[in-house]
Amino acid sequence: MSSLNFSRKAKRRKSSVWDSYAPPFDQMAKRFFGRNFSWAWLACIPLALIIVATWDTAAHAQDEALTPEDVQFVLDNIWVLVAAVLVIFMNAGFGMLETGFCRQKNAVNILSKNLIVFALATLSFWVLGFGLMFNEATPFIGLGNFFLSGFSTDGPEFGNLTAPVFFLFQAAFAGTAATIVSGAVAERIKFTDFVIFSILLTAVSYPITGHWVWTGAGWLGGLGFSDFAGSTVVHSVGGWAALCGAAILGPRIGKYQDGQINAIPGHNMSIATLGCLILWIGWFGFNPGSQLAADGAVPYIAVTTNLAAAAGGVAATFTAWIMSGKPDLSMIINGILAGLVGITAGCAGASFFGAVIIGLVAGVLVVFSVGFFDSIKIDDPVGAISVHLVCGMWGTLAVGLFDTSAGLFYGGGIGQLISQIIGIVAIGLFTVIFSSVVWTILKSASGLRVSAEEELKGLDIGEHGMEAYSGFLKDTSDMGGVA
Numbered sequence: 001m002s003s004l005n006f007s008r009k010a011k012r013r014k015s016s017v018w019d020s021y022a023p024p025f026d027q028m029a030k031r032f033f034g035r036n037f038s039w040a041w042l043a044c045i046p047l048a049l050i051i052v053a054t055w056d057t058a059a060h061a062q063d064e065a066l067t068p069e070d071v072q073f074v075l076d077n078i079w080v081l082v083a084a085v086l087v088i089f090m091n092a093g094f095g096m097l098e099t100g101f102c103r104q105k106n107a108v109n110i111l112s113k114n115l116i117v118f119a120l121a122t123l124s125f126w127v128l129g130f131g132l133m134f135n136e137a138t139p140f141i142g143l144g145n146f147f148l149s150g151f152s153t154d155g156p157e158f159g160n161l162t163a164p165v166f167f168l169f170q171a172a173f174a175g176t177a178a179t180i181v182s183g184a185v186a187e188r189i190k191f192t193d194f195v196i197f198s199i200l201l202t203a204v205s206y207p208i209t210g211h212w213v214w215t216g217a218g219w220l221g222g223l224g225f226s227d228f229a230g231s232t233v234v235h236s237v238g239g240w241a242a243l244c245g246a247a248i249l250g251p252r253i254g255k256y257q258d259g260q261i262n263a264i265p266g267h268n269m270s271i272a273t274l275g276c277l278i279l280w281i282g283w284f285g286f287n288p289g290s291q292l293a294a295d296g297a298v299p300y301i302a303v304t305t306n307l308a309a310a311a312g313g314v315a316a317t318f319t320a321w322i323m324s325g326k327p328d329l330s331m332i333i334n335g336i337l338a339g340l341v342g343i344t345a346g347c348a349g350a351s352f353f354g355a356v357i358i359g360l361v362a363g364v365l366v367v368f369s370v371g372f373f374d375s376i377k378i379d380d381p382v383g384a385i386s387v388h389l390v391c392g393m394w395g396t397l398a399v400g401l402f403d404t405s406a407g408l409f410y411g412g413g414i415g416q417l418i419s420q421i422i423g424i425v426a427i428g429l430f431t432v433i434f435s436s437v438v439w440t441i442l443k444s445a446s447g448l449r450v451s452a453e454e455e456l457k458g459l460d461i462g463e464h465g466m467e468a469y470s471g472f473l474k475d476t477s478d479m480g481g482v483a
Helices: 004-015 016-032 039-065 066-103 103-135 163-184 190-215 230-247 269-286 297-324 329-342 352-375 384-402 416-445 451-455 458-465
Strands: none
Touching: 016 190, 039 297, 066 103, 066 163, 066 269, 103 163, 103 190, 103 458, 163 190, 163 230, 163 384, 190 230, 190 416, 190 458, 230 329, 230 384, 230 416, 269 297, 297 329, 297 352, 329 352, 329 384, 352 384, 384 416
């Protein structure tokens, strides 16, 4: 039966005139096109030729329309957009770092603060901060362009950058200044009060001092003060605000007892290390992106940034090793961050050798700074004040020493160093006054700090009604048997 069906099918195939000629054509095609030849593929050849010809014509037409300035405009905006995304991603680094350095009972609270702070910073900076910072009405404060109004959305507005790209990059910086505060006040501040302070910092305080430096009309910029990517404008501002908050809040329960400093270990050094690495990568948007252009200076800035980070990590490791007899992972982490903060002001003007020196000094400073603040009972769970304030000040001073065109060590005289000192003092004084007033008002209005019972139980339950590690056994070894 099967052979009969086969025979009938064969007769039906031969009944076609075309099929009688198909075998020779197939054989000839296979000789030229191989075994996998298909008539459908052959039909695509003319279509492909048409597409190529059309594409080539369009490309020539576009090449004739574009100028080198057009290409540079696109490159600059794309690069700064990518850099802004890298800086925004640093919020993940801060979240991981701070959570790992703190106890598990406060993990949800810290993650919540680090996540919401960028949302708050974006909105407050859009509504008010950007206008205060980048409108050039006066040398002391901007007046206008609130809600990002008055700018074209597709043409160059800030150098070669469009207003949306420039805003996104600067909003990412504002968020960084606010999230620095989170670590220093961790494990005892009310969530609502932190939210209010973050809004005011990014809407008012940070934009005003930034206006002094990063606009053509700013009075500190006019004096010659230089802070390329924000050792003072971003990091020291966040550090001063954090110092005021930690001092007004007071230390965590059990941190300082009977004249002793009691260590309160973080619960997860793995995610703290991951946070450090994310921040290290994000800094390649922070510093090179501050060039605000896709040009030859970008790779140079990336190298000085990386050299300082590496030197800071090595210096902190060996300093802590000598002092305690063990290489402390928390100090390795903070040493790397100290080097990054230290080079931020001078990354475009320092030599490679100068960047290494800046990083080495920052790495040593951060170790001694952590011990100093503990000695005066300023409880900073993550070392944010030491990393961002102390090393931010050092990095800003280092411009006056190591800048290859104006630094003291390169024959530039003492003028640049004096300008740097004036800027550090002025911005620090303003930020301390502003922060102290706001923290004090919040403390008077709501108490600022959670209750002792809530602190001992953990802010995750008291503030958020949830746990980060639900179902996992808690560590009951710290602070009176409460994890």
